[in-house]
Amino acid sequence: MPELRSECQGGSVAAGGLSHKRRGDRAMRILVADDNEVSLEMLRAVLTDAGYDVLTARDGVEALEIIRAQSIRLVVSDWEMPRMSGQELCRAVRGDEAHGYVYIILLTSHNEPAERVAGLSAGADDFVAKPFDTPELLARLRSGERVLSMETRDIAIFAMAKLAESRDPETGAHLERVRGYSRLLAHRLNQTGDFGSQIDGNFVRLIYETSPLHDIGKVGIPDNVLLKAGRLNDAEFEIMKCHTVLGAQTLGAALSMFPGVDFLEMARDIAAAHHERFDGSGYPNKLKGDEIPVAARIVAVADVYDALTSKRVYKEAWKHDIAKATIVSESGKHFDPRVVKAFLGAEESILRVHDQYKDEATNARKAA
Secondary structure, three states: OOOOOOOOOOOOOOOOOOOOOOEOOEOOEEEEEOOOHHHHHHHHHHHHHOOOEEEEEOOHHHHHHHHHHHOOOEEEEEOOOOOOOHHHHHHHHHOOOOOOOOEEEEEEOOOOHHHHHHHHHHOOOEEEEOOOOHHHHHHHHHHHHHHHHOOHHHHHHHHHHHHHHOOOOOOOOHHHHHHHHHHHHHHHHHHHOOOHHHOOHHHHHHHHHHHHHOOHHHHHOOHHHHOOOOOOOHHHHHHHHHHHHHHHHHHHHHHHHOOOOHHHHHHHHHHHHOOOOOOOOOOOOOOOHHHOOHHHHHHHHHHHHHHHOOOEOOEOOOOHHHHHHHHHHOEOOOEOHHHHHHHHHOHHHHHHHHHHOOOOOOOOOOOO
């Protein structure tokens, strides 16, 4: 990301493990996939006795459908299954990692080094030999839970973003919607390959985690500007624009302490550049086209769409079709045309996210 230039003055921003039986007040959910009914029932009984909430699938296709629908985080899968093998299931999950990391253990009689390398290359996290040893299987599952527990970082990120957002009582479920839209757009772009290797399953996961921090710099904006009941005048808008610089500086300071941390890099880029415009007329640095980080280009569409379809003191919420037409009209000007195309391709899913997180007394699809 290029060095920020700004005239902003006066803004300052200061820079657990899981039990295998319980996750909060609920038993942790695990998916077992095996086409052998006897093996499936044995695994279900063992894992249920160990305190897990067990779901089952008879092949990889059914397992993938359950993972997508239920947001499963732990999977024990047989290697050999009809329709989609365990190895193929790993590849499918790693290419579609939009709902957080899925820890996959393969049950296998494939004990040759080359075969295990093939499984690891497909995305498997661990292996248990068949017939399985119960203490070993449970120990490996606990190891998987320790890996998943690191995603408590993501909870902290979102909590920090919500704390910053709490200064603005108008925003409602803005963060929930923006991260949902951003994930959908990134997932669509991963499917279409429009950005090549720049967008993969890890990118989709990271943008979901980091997009809520896009406006974190607003903690440094004075109340008389941030909380003004009405449109900002030119001078006030110049102050408001400083939130991009403040956010980037804050996250950049964290990055200087932990260099190379990918989620901090993406969060900084989004905070700095989500108000840049594809034609170079945005702020704070008037970046143009591919100079703008890809994640910021995606969040720009998500953020503007949410602003258009949300009620504010100075405007009513726009209907989806009107907001969509505005997004399309800004293709190549405000927005990257590839991201606009992804928006149109993910339209129905975007509407579902909007309805899921619509603000109290704000339904853009019914607004006049």
